[in-house]
Amino acid sequence: MNIIHVKNYEEMSQKAAALLFERIQQSPKITLGLATGGTPENTYTALIAKAKENGQSFSHVQTFNLDEYVGLPAEDKNSYRHYMEQRLFDHIDIPKEKTHLPNGMAPSLEEECRAYENMIADAGGIDIQLLGIGSNGHIGFNEPGTPFSSKTHVVELAEETRKANARYFPTLEDVPKQAITMGIQTIMEAKEILLLISGKAKAEAFAKLCSDEVTEAFPASILNKHPNVTVIADEEAASVYTQKAHL
Numbered sequence: 001m002n003i004i005h006v007k008n009y010e011e012m013s014q015k016a017a018a019l020l021f022e023r024i025q026q027s028p029k030i031t032l033g034l035a036t037g038g039t040p041e042n043t044y045t046a047l048i049a050k051a052k053e054n055g056q057s058f059s060h061v062q063t064f065n066l067d068e069y070v071g072l073p074a075e076d077k078n079s080y081r082h083y084m085e086q087r088l089f090d091h092i093d094i095p096k097e098k099t100h101l102p103n104g105m106a107p108s109l110e111e112e113c114r115a116y117e118n119m120i121a122d123a124g125g126i127d128i129q130l131l132g133i134g135s136n137g138h139i140g141f142n143e144p145g146t147p148f149s150s151k152t153h154v155v156e157l158a159e160e161t162r163k164a165n166a167r168y169f170p171t172l173e174d175v176p177k178q179a180i181t182m183g184i185q186t187i188m189e190a191k192e193i194l195l196l197i198s199g200k201a202k203a204e205a206f207a208k209l210c211s212d213e214v215t216e217a218f219p220a221s222i223l224n225k226h227p228n229v230t231v232i233a234d235e236e237a238a239s240v241y242t243q244k245a246h247l
């Protein structure tokens with residue numbers, strides 16, 4: 001893993017946007033894997049700003065998001081489809097039909113998972129996958145204990161994850177109990193991975209990630225086995241790791 005240490009959230013976002021922008025500029029055709037949550041928000045803002053400054057078109061880009069809640073229609077303001085439209089898709093010239101998220105309203109969720117996996121394969125795989133991390137090490141919605149061999153599947157969300165995401169919903173009860181997520185193997189098949197880690201709440205997770213122990217109990221640990229991962233971590237996220245390193 002190539003680890004880039006930055007000062008804070010803003011510097012992390014700028015660096016991440018610059019890296020993504022470079023890949024978008026340099027490729028005649030590119031497939032991005034995208035993430036939601038608080039972590040990548042300013043990366044998207046910075047990416048839009050770069051596109052505007054440079055007159056860069058996104059018409060050659062297609063995207064696949066990591067995950068989507070089950071039971072929320074696309075128009076629901078808490079759906080990840082809505083999140084992506086508000087924060088990125090509506091501000092760049094990417095054709096809407098080239099933006100993909102799992103459909104959490106599909107009549108057969110199992111069928112939807114298979115179709116999503118096939119669509120990624122038909123697109124030739126993901127060139128660069130943007131990732132955040134849960135404090136319990138989850139990536140996408142792959143909670144601890146998820147097999148490393150998993151493909152896109154339906155998950156029951158851990159209570160910890162529902163609580164962490166409750167800040168976006170009126171009450172904890174409104175947070176969906178299930179989601180569709182790319183599997184860990186799906187994520188590992190991306191040619192390149194960009195993991196962003198910011199803030200004190202992620203400090204233990206970052207330290208664990210750097211401990212080199214690869215275990216299904218900490219899903220992100222598998223990233224140690226991927227040949228092309230860049231991690232951008234800010235000072236707060238790196239604080240526990242830095243302390244341990246100096247002991």
Ligand SMILES: N[C@@H]1[C@@H](O)[C@H](O)[C@@H](COP(=O)(O)O)O[C@@H]1O
Pocket residue numbers: 035036037038039040066067131132133134139140141161165
């Ligand atoms: N499914 C998402 C993940 O894709 C995200 O990386 C993670 C961290 O979220 P945040 O960036 O808000 O801390 O939790 C959510 O549950």
